[in-house]
Amino acid sequence: MNRPLNRRLVWLLIAGCSLFAPGLLSAQIDLQAIQARGLQVTRSPHLTLITDVRDRQDVAEFNDVFEAAVQQWCRYFQVPEDAVKDWHLIGCIIRDPNQTQVFTDAGLFPDDLPPFPAGYQLGSNFWVFLQDGDYYTRHLLIHEGTHAFMEKFLGGYGAPWYSEGMAELLGLHRWQDQQLSMNHQVESSDEVPFWGRVKLIRKAHAVEQGKTLNEVLEMENKSFREVDAYAWAWALCQFLDRHPEYQKRFRKLPAIASLSPAEFNQKFREAWGEDWPDAAQQWLNLVTEMEYGYDVVAATPTPLSGTSTAQGATRFEVAVNRGWQETGILVEPGERIRITAEGLYRVKQDTQAWPCDAGGITIEYYAGRPLGRLIAAIRTPKNDFLKIIDVGRSQEIICDSGGQLLLRINESPAAWADNQGQLKVTVEALSD
Ligand SMILES: [Zn+2]
Numbered sequence: 001m002n003r004p005l006n007r008r009l010v011w012l013l014i015a016g017c018s019l020f021a022p023g024l025l026s027a028q029i030d031l032q033a034i035q036a037r038g039l040q041v042t043r044s045p046h047l048t049l050i051t052d053v054r055d056r057q058d059v060a061e062f063n064d065v066f067e068a069a070v071q072q073w074c075r076y077f078q079v080p081e082d083a084v085k086d087w088h089l090i091g092c093i094i095r096d097p098n099q100t101q102v103f104t105d106a107g108l109f110p111d112d113l114p115p116f117p118a119g120y121q122l123g124s125n126f127w128v129f130l131q132d133g134d135y136y137t138r139h140l141l142i143h144e145g146t147h148a149f150m151e152k153f154l155g156g157y158g159a160p161w162y163s164e165g166m167a168e169l170l171g172l173h174r175w176q177d178q179q180l181s182m183n184h185q186v187e188s189s190d191e192v193p194f195w196g197r198v199k200l201i202r203k204a205h206a207v208e209q210g211k212t213l214n215e216v217l218e219m220e221n222k223s224f225r226e227v228d229a230y231a232w233a234w235a236l237c238q239f240l241d242r243h244p245e246y247q248k249r250f251r252k253l254p255a256i257a258s259l260s261p262a263e264f265n266q267k268f269r270e271a272w273g274e275d276w277p278d279a280a281q282q283w284l285n286l287v288t289e290m291e292y293g294y295d296v297v298a299a300t301p302t303p304l305s306g307t308s309t310a311q312g313a314t315r316f317e318v319a320v321n322r323g324w325q326e327t328g329i330l331v332e333p334g335e336r337i338r339i340t341a342e343g344l345y346r347v348k349q350d351t352q353a354w355p356c357d358a359g360g361i362t363i364e365y366y367a368g369r370p371l372g373r374l375i376a377a378i379r380t381p382k383n384d385f386l387k388i389i390d391v392g393r394s395q396e397i398i399c400d401s402g403g404q405l406l407l408r409i410n411e412s413p414a415a416w417a418d419n420q421g422q423l424k425v426t427v428e429a430l431s432d
Helices: 031-036 060-077 101-105 134-154 160-171 197-206 213-217 221-225 227-242 261-288
Strands: 018-021 027-030 040-044 047-051 089-094 119-122 125-129 173-176 179-182 314-317 325-331 336-342 345-349 353-356 361-366 369-371 374-379 394-398 403-409 424-429
Touching: 027 031, 031 040, 040 060, 047 060, 060 089, 060 134, 060 160, 060 179, 089 134, 119 134, 125 134, 134 160, 134 173, 160 221, 160 227, 160 261, 197 227, 197 261, 213 227, 213 261, 221 227, 227 261, 314 325, 336 374, 353 361
Parallel strands: 047 089, 089 125
Antiparallel strands: 018 027, 040 047, 119 125, 173 179, 314 424, 325 403, 336 394, 336 424, 345 353, 361 369, 374 403
């Protein structure tokens, strides 16, 4: 969470042995007075960290994380490291959200900070509540640091979805052997204990509360009082940052981060131009099947090239390691078609290969259907959530809407990569 600073807030001015921290707050803090209150202070070139966590000797590791993050912010936002050499933040890690008095007494917790659920950034200062598990505390540290970095070196945060989405995207990390990997592709919830954003999106979709691309773009600052807004903002940033056709455009957005939210969103929409309906549809596909490890690249719809058979049908080679594939066949509501499939493929590779045909494997199910089974959908011009049509080895279908016929196999979008083999599909129109 963050708030653009709209007034000068002088909240720390204690005489004596003081440390000058450059930044909007011109903060001067008295380390001795702070330590006399039992607070622990750890310092590194870019961060003075103050905490009431007393029973741990490893608090300085948070400074190590932060210093590694500074380099990665520079790289991601293309800011020269030289430009950040004098940048310094004062951060507080607070053990208990209901016990902030010692920070207030030390002049470290202004009375007029708004209530915040987990973390808050204001100029060169941030506050983070200690979380269950160090992963999430580090995540918040990087999240708030991302806000501070963007404000200082990009001149702003753009729109709320971009501000919070970037802080979440870069906050996702791996910290192992003192090495930080930010903007980490998370493959499982075990990697990010207590973070839980994927679950929030799945839950919202399950009760038809999934957000469209436009709805995410228009989320206001006040939406971010609820955790699920962070989930939507993160998911959109990750989708755009990973997408083979959108990544370049997305990574140009830091150049317009100083614009107002309305101007930022307008420029964002202009940058997508004619690709907007496609992006909106692919976003809905992601919302429908959100998973840890969602493979944005393989989920990008690809065109199939069909060959005509002597009987007037069309034959396709459907890739078994990709998401929806476009047949180019436009169907009308009420039209009858027959889809038949042949071929053998591997749908999973663990201790052994799992062979499969278009009927799927009935000992494992995904989304209520056998794993690996051939499925279809009709992409309508309205950009709705796709309705799955069960196919299997052979199926006659009466199309309930008009649009383009799509094909793929039934498997989680996080698990396509290890598939291999052939799937030949024939589509024929049936006369009445
Ligand atoms: Zn935030």
